[in-house]
Amino acid sequence: MPDSGYPWPISTTRLDNGLRVVVSEDRTAPAVAVNLWYDVGSRHEPAGQTGFAHLFEHLMFEGSTHVAKTEHMKLVQGAGGSLNATTNPDRTNYFETVPAEHLELALWLEADRMGGLVPALTQETLDNQRDVVKNERRQRYENVPYGDAWLRLLPLLYPPGHPYHHATIGSMEDLNAADLATFQAFHQTYYAPNNAVLTVVGDTTVDEVVTLAEKYFGGIPPRPEIPPAPDGRVVPATGVPAEETVVTEVPAPRVYIAHRTHPFGSPGYDVVTVLATVLGSGRGSRLHQRLADGERIAQPDLVGAYGVDLAHAPAPLIVTATARPGVSGERLAAGLAEVVDELATVPVTTAELERAKALLTTAWWRQMSTVDGRADALSRYATQFGDPGTVAERLPAWLAVTAEQIAEVAADTLAADDRATLTYLPQEAHS
Amino acid sequence: MTLIADRPASGAARPYRFPQVIRRSVAGGQVVAAHLPGQNLAVAMLLLDAGAGREPVGREGLGGVLAKALEEGTTQRDATAYALAIEALGTELVTGLDWDTFQASVQVPVGRLGAAVELLAEAVRTPRLDPDDVRRVRDDEVTALRMDWANPGPRADAALRADLFGAGNRWGRPMYGDPDSVAGLDVEDVTVFHSEWFIRPGILVVAGDLDRLDLDALAATAFAGTGGGPVDRGAPIEVPVRTGRRIILVDRQGSVQSTLRLGHPGPHRAHPDHVPIALAGTVLGGAFTSRLNHLIREVRGYTYGIRGDFASSRRFGRFAVSSGVQTAVTAPALVEAVGEIARTQSGGVTEDELAVARSWRAGQLSVELQSPRAIAGALSTLVVHDLPDDYHARLREELLAAQVAEVSAAAATHLRPESLTLVVEGDAAVIRDELVATGLGELIDHPTED
Numbered sequence: 001m002p003d004s005g006y007p008w009p010i011s012t013t014r015l016d017n018g019l020r021v022v023v024s025e026d027r028t029a030p031a032v033a034v035n036l037w038y039d040v041g042s043r044h045e046p047a048g049q050t051g052f053a054h055l056f057e058h059l060m061f062e063g064s065t066h067v068a069k070t071e072h073m074k075l076v077q078g079a080g081g082s083l084n085a086t087t088n089p090d091r092t093n094y095f096e097t098v099p100a101e102h103l104e105l106a107l108w109l110e111a112d113r114m115g116g117l118v119p120a121l122t123q124e125t126l127d128n129q130r131d132v133v134k135n136e137r138r139q140r141y142e143n144v145p146y147g148d149a150w151l152r153l154l155p156l157l158y159p160p161g162h163p164y165h166h167a168t169i170g171s172m173e174d175l176n177a178a179d180l181a182t183f184q185a186f187h188q189t190y191y192a193p194n195n196a197v198l199t200v201v202g203d204t205t206v207d208e209v210v211t212l213a214e215k216y217f218g219g220i221p222p223r224p225e226i227p228p229a230p231d232g233r234v235v236p237a238t239g240v241p242a243e244e245t246v247v248t249e250v251p252a253p254r255v256y257i258a259h260r261t262h263p264f265g266s267p268g269y270d271v272v273t274v275l276a277t278v279l280g281s282g283r284g285s286r287l288h289q290r291l292a293d294g295e296r297i298a299q300p301d302l303v304g305a306y307g308v309d310l311a312h313a314p315a316p317l318i319v320t321a322t323a324r325p326g327v328s329g330e331r332l333a334a335g336l337a338e339v340v341d342e343l344a345t346v347p348v349t350t351a352e353l354e355r356a357k358a359l360l361t362t363a364w365w366r367q368m369s370t371v372d373g374r375a376d377a378l379s380r381y382a383t384q385f386g387d388p389g390t391v392a393e394r395l396p397a398w399l400a401v402t403a404e405q406i407a408e409v410a411a412d413t414l415a416a417d418d419r420a421t422l423t424y425l426p427q428e429a430h431s
Numbered sequence: 432m433t434l435i436a437d438r439p440a441s442g443a444a445r446p447y448r449f450p451q452v453i454r455r456s457v458a459g460g461q462v463v464a465a466h467l468p469g470q471n472l473a474v475a476m477l478l479l480d481a482g483a484g485r486e487p488v489g490r491e492g493l494g495g496v497l498a499k500a501l502e503e504g505t506t507q508r509d510a511t512a513y514a515l516a517i518e519a520l521g522t523e524l525v526t527g528l529d530w531d532t533f534q535a536s537v538q539v540p541v542g543r544l545g546a547a548v549e550l551l552a553e554a555v556r557t558p559r560l561d562p563d564d565v566r567r568v569r570d571d572e573v574t575a576l577r578m579d580w581a582n583p584g585p586r587a588d589a590a591l592r593a594d595l596f597g598a599g600n601r602w603g604r605p606m607y608g609d610p611d612s613v614a615g616l617d618v619e620d621v622t623v624f625h626s627e628w629f630i631r632p633g634i635l636v637v638a639g640d641l642d643r644l645d646l647d648a649l650a651a652t653a654f655a656g657t658g659g660g661p662v663d664r665g666a667p668i669e670v671p672v673r674t675g676r677r678i679i680l681v682d683r684q685g686s687v688q689s690t691l692r693l694g695h696p697g698p699h700r701a702h703p704d705h706v707p708i709a710l711a712g713t714v715l716g717g718a719f720t721s722r723l724n725h726l727i728r729e730v731r732g733y734t735y736g737i738r739g740d741f742a743s744s745r746r747f748g749r750f751a752v753s754s755g756v757q758t759a760v761t762a763p764a765l766v767e768a769v770g771e772i773a774r775t776q777s778g779g780v781t782e783d784e785l786a787v788a789r790s791w792r793a794g795q796l797s798v799e800l801q802s803p804r805a806i807a808g809a810l811s812t813l814v815v816h817d818l819p820d821d822y823h824a825r826l827r828e829e830l831l832a833a834q835v836a837e838v839s840a841a842a843a844t845h846l847r848p849e850s851l852t853l854v855v856e857g858d859a860a861v862i863r864d865e866l867v868a869t870g871l872g873e874l875i876d877h878p879t880e881d
Contacts, residue, residue, distance in 0.1 A: 028469065030445030031797045066436050070729060074720045078787035079441070080794010097798045101442035108439050115434045131732025131757075135688070139735045139755045143688045145581050203445060219433025249685075251581040252574070282523055283502065283514035293511065300571055302578070325574060351515060358521035362539055365472045369802040 005364055005395030010378065010388050011206040015214060017222045018194025022378045022388045023209045024201040026371060032202035034106040035095040035375035036114075037383040039197075040190035042170070043089045043163030043229040043312060048177070051133065051170015054087040055178060056186055058129040060094065061085070065116030069125065072109055079105055082372075089164050090310055091383060097372045100203035104212055110198070111216035114191055118184050126180055137169050145250040146424055149320075153258050156242040156420035157316055163232040164313055192223035197382040202371040232313035235260055242420040245329075249427055252299070253329035254322040255336050256422040260314035261307065261413045265385055267397070271409040272307050272317055274401040277356035278348055279339070280305025280319060284355050287321065290339050297327045297335050311384045317414070329423045337419075343410035348403040357399050364395045447797055447827055450806060452813070452820040453641070457650035459657060460632030463814055465806045466641040473544045473639025474803040476536035477555060477653055478811055480662060481628035483606045484530045484746065490620055491601070492576070492608020494533055496569050497621050497629070498526035501535070501554040503564035510564070517550045524554055530606065530744035531664075531815050533628070538804060541643045548635075548649050555629055556656055562618045569616050576610040583683060583690040583755065585609075587856035590679050590877050591692045594852040595749055596670060602747055632657040634814050638806040668747045670696040673850045676769075676872030682859035682879055689761040689857030691737075693768060694751035695847045700743040700816055706829045707841035712741040713788040714780045714838070715772065715846075716752055720787055722771045723752065733757060733764045739772075741845070745816065750846065758858055762865035765853060769871060776846035779839025788838075793830040796823055 013021045042053045063069035076083045081098035096106050141147045151167045158164040198217070200209045262268030280287045280303060287305060291298035302322035308315055319340055323332045367373040382388040450465040467473075486493045502524055504510040517524055522537045535555050537547035579585055589605045596603035604612070635653045637646060672695060683690075698708060709717075716723040716739020727737045737754035752772070756764040780788075800809055800823070813822055853871060855862065867874050 029797060029801055030447060031801070065434055066438070070720065070725065073718075074787055075438075077718045077720055077791040080790045080792075080798060082795065082798050099444070099794045099797050101444045102794075104439040104442060108435060112434055128729065128732045132728055132735060135733070135755070135757055136735040138687045138757065143583055143686060143755065145578075216435055219435075249581075251578050282518045284511070284518045288514075289511065299574055299578070301575055322578070324571075351519070355515060355518045358519055362472065362521035365540060366538070366802065366804075369470065369472050369804075371801065 003396060004392040006368070006392035008374070012382065012388055013210050015193065015218055017218065017220055019213065019217050020197045020382055021210055021213045022197060022199040022382050023204070023206045024374060024378060025205055026201060027203050029371070030100045030203050031097055031371055032100050032103045032200055032204050033095065033097045033371040033375035034103070034110065035093065035199045035372070035379045036110055037197045037379040038092045038191060039195050039383050040092055041088055041090045042166065042168040043232065044190070045166070048174055049182065050166045050174045051168070052174070052178060052182065052186060053092060054168050054170065055129060055133050055175060056183060057085045057087045057092050058133060059121060059125060059183060060113050060117065062125045062129065063120040064113040065119050066112050067109060072113070075105060075109060081106070087168050088310070089168055090312055093376065093379070095372060095376065103200065103204055107212050107216045111220065114193065114196065114217065115220035117187050117191065121180065121184060123180050126178065126183060130175055130178060134172060134175060137172065141169060146254055149256055149422060152244060152246070152422055153256060153316070153318065153420060156244060156422065157258055157260055158232070158235060158313070161230065162235060162313065163229045164310065189223070190226065192226060193217055193220050194222040195226050197379045199375045199379040199382070199388070201375040201378065229312065233263070235314055237418045239417050241417060245423045245425060247425045247427055250424045252323050252325070252426065253327070253332055254424045255320065255329060255333045257319040257336055257340055258420040258422070259317045259414050259418065261317050261409070262314055264309040264311040264315050268409055269307065269315060270397045271401050271405045274353070274356050274360065274398055275343060275406045275409060276305045276307050276317060277359055278352050278406065279343065281356070281359055286339055287319070291321055291335050295335060297324055297332055298322060299324055329425050333421060333423055337416065340414055341416060343414060344407055348406050353403055360398050361395065447824060449800070449809070449823040452810070453646070455646060455650070457647050458654040460650060460654035461634045462637065462646050462650045463634060463810050464637040464641060464646055465810055467638060467803060467806065468640055468642065470640050470803060471540055472538060472803050473541040473637070473644065474536060474538045474807040475544055475548050475551065475649060476534050476636040476807045476811060477551060477633055478636060478814055479533045479628060479631065479633040480664065481533035481624070482528050482531045484601060484744070485628060486601060488599070488601045488604070489612065490616060491604045492572065492613035493616055493620055493624050494528045495607050496565070496572050496613060496616055497624055498528070498533070499568040499572060500560055500565050500621055501526070501558045503561065503568060504559040505553045506557045506559060507553060513550070513554065517547065520547050520550070522547055524551060530602065530746070532811070534811065536807065541639050544639060544644060545648060545652070548652050552653050552655065558625065560622050560625065565618045565621050569613060573610050573614045576608070576613055580610060583686065583688065583856055586681050587690045587692040587854045590681055591694050591751065591852055591854045594679060595694060595696050596747070602668065630657050631659040631661070636807050636810045636814065638803040638810065665746055667699040667701070670747055672696055672847055673852065676849060676851050676853060678853045678855060678866055678872050678874040679877050680859050680863060680866060680874055681854060681856035681877040683856050684858055684860070686858045687758055688755040689758055689855050689862060691754045691756060691765060691768065692751065692854040693851050694749050695850045695852065697741045697748040697750040697845055698743060699748050700745055702743070704841050704845065706826070707833055707838045708741050708845050710785065710788050710792065710830070710833050710838045711775070711780060711842040711845070712739065712750070713792060714784045715739050715775045715842070718788060718791055722775060723768060726767055726771060727754065727756070727764055731764070731767070733760045737768065758861055761855060761857055761862045762869050765855065765866070765871065766869050769848060769851065769853070772846055772851065773848035775842050776848050777843070779842055780835060782835050785833065785835055785838055789830050789833050793827045796827050
């Protein structure tokens with residue numbers, strides 16, 4: 001059993017303007033991963049501005065003081081790099097992996113858009129990227145069967161006003177209403193060096209990275225007061241199950257069961273991670289054994305359970321199954337609920353536990369097998385827990401979870417009277 | 432505020448190296464391995480000459496059903512015991528197929544690879560294939576395909592493929608089959624396909640820390656009990672190119688987006704122009720900064736993304752563009768996409784564009800080939816296309832040396848804007864008239880199923 005999930009060196013430096021610079025040297029391949037986490041996500045969005053953090057992420061690729069529109073992508077790809085960005089409720093993440101000789105270019109580009117986005121932001125760019133994001137919404141959520149499940153689950157789990165109540169993609173109405181001044185203010189408020197972590201992993205040295213970070217980011221002033229998102233850590237149990245049934249164009253009934261559990265990074269969430277693997281990963285999982293192989297009411301490749309790794313409030317556990325032909329949504333929902341309920345009453349066996357831990361071990365080392373996977377993990381732990389070195393604790397923490405802990409967490413957090421259930425039914429069956 | 436105005440120059444390039452490749456003949460089969468010192472994770476992948484191209488016409492999806500059936504128990508243990516055994520090692524049996532090969536692989540912490548390869552071989556070589564299990568797996572696959580085909584895309588892909596390659600040919604039908612072809616499979620199809628193609632030795636690809644692995648032992652396990660030699664893999668297929676464009680409209684009522692699939696036949700993988708063709712495809716539709724993505728997404732805002740590329744297998748290839756665009760702009764998006772393809776064919780690429788394309792493709796070799804899974808994939812490319820150990824290093828040099836004239840010539844020769852098939856899957860009642868009015872080509876309504 002490993003005593004560390006991160007057997008590489010880690011160095012952290014804080015620049016005078018508050019930017020934390022994390023470096024992890026690994027000379028195996030001639031590449032470096034550059035990864036920035038800004039501690040701003042859709043949880044910061046007030047009512048009427050849903051989708052703004054994510055739309056803003058798009059704007060960050062459209063030019064800054066010294067980088068012309070469309071030049072950012074061109075320079076990184078023209079250096080042989082891969083790049084992208086993601087936004088979720090917790091944070092916004094920008095990353096590129098480049099051949100090692102282009103590290104300085106990547107840092108220059110990131111610094112220019114951290115410190116110089118506002119002067120380059122135009123109405124034309126905003127209008128164009130608003131259209132792109134609306135097409136992203138259509139493509140990923142509206143035009144595919146079950147595509148809006150996540151959008152429907154969040155308000156069932158989190159009450160109005162909670163930072164996780166609304167989905168990161170936002171509403172069409174709010175996106176339509178977005179104006180330029182709001183985005184300028186958004187950047188000035190949140191895109192400050194003292195609200196970010198810069199991580200570099202790969203073929204470089206601590207000295208090289210810190211020197212370059214000082215050179216490119218050092219002149220960007222900190223922002224003294226960064227408004228926090230609403231506090232969502234306490235979500236009172238309602239004692240009443242939340243249920244929604246959607247009759248629409250889907251090929252088969254599908255059920256989602258969701259619960260609020262514990263925040264990512266807490267001991268309780270480590271238990272949830274193992275629990276979810278016991279419940280829903282692989283053919284040996286309880287859901288597969290019981291519903292797909294046993295009762296044969298669920299389609300084998302469409303059962304699953306996973307935690308959504310959010311750190312600022314009790315994170316969701318999502319459990320799902322899709323009916324085999326001839327099986328009703330009611331029967332499937334009952335079967336799914338029964339397997340979830342049994343986590344509290346039927347003890348997890350040693351074999352189940354070891355199976356889950358073996359799968360999680362492989363998944364962990366798979367993320368650690370690339371410099372970009374490591375850089376993202378270090379940014380996460382520095383941003384959310386204040387110390388990138390705590391990344392090493394996660395795998396050992398999973399491996400220490402016991403069957404008793406799983407039963408306890410299941411009893412505490414997976415109660416049927418505090419459950420959200422979302423059911424999709426095909427239209428024909430009801431017409 | 433002080434930002435540095437001057438864009439930094441590139442530092443000194445580090446030497447590129449692909450991991451050391453080891454090839455060995457063991458126990459009647461071949462092992463191809465890459466040494467990844469210090470890597471905690473290892474991958475083993477068995478490649479069999481049992482890709483979709485080996486499936487008989489009318490039996491599309493056979494490989495996919497067999498892949499699932501492999502996990503329904505072996506001569507040694509039942510399905511549940513098998514799942515528990517392999518997952519206890521930290522892996523599942525991952526199967527996949529393309530036109531040229533069938534792949535079965537495991538990925539585990541390096542010390543468990545021997546045990547994982549034993550289970551891989553047990554499933555591939557000695558599956559139980561109980562008739563009831565095979566029928567159930569087939570029915571599950573039909574359901575899974577029906578689910579998949581409820582999404583936008585699969586019907587458009589199938590319409591394009593049939594129009595390019597002819598539905599009478601295996602390669603003119605979907606790689607994974609469709610719900611009807613799979614529903615028509617019987618138990619004997621599956622058992623015969625297994626005995627014909629799955630007990631030949633094949634090739635074992637290994638990516639991991641070879642100091643902690645015994646290749647001979649892994650190979651002996653993978654090839655135990657196998658027999659039969661390689662079978663002729665067939666010459667490249669001459670695919671006729673259509674004269675004149677056509678639009679195929681696939682109805683998807685109420686769709687808020689139209690799914691676009693544009694394409695024509697292209698060169699097979701061993702074509703001598705492979706590198707300039709790939710670069711021409713990159714300039715036109717490969718990178719984020721490509722002509723298509725720039726115009727259709729970044730300038731017009733019609734889409735979340737649009738991509739185009741040349742793809743090829745041993746025996747045939749195709750050029751294709753894919754996107755999802757807002758319903759209201761279907762016609763202009765189509766017109767402008769065709770316009771960019773035509774402009775690239777007639778005018779070639781610029782040095783500025785090519786500079787990005789060649790550095791990007793070359794740099795991707797260092798950036799993307801890191802994990803054992805990615806390295807195993809790169810090794811399988813060597814194996815399937817008979818390429819040498821230093822292929823990736825040479826490819827990098829060829830990419831970096833490519834000149835505007837040769838890439839423009841490849842675009843001129845291999846892009847066929849006048850022969851494009853333009854498949855549009857969307858709300859026909861809303862977009863049909865506009866599509867006809869574009870004058871891009873004759874419009875054909877794709878037959879509706881059921």
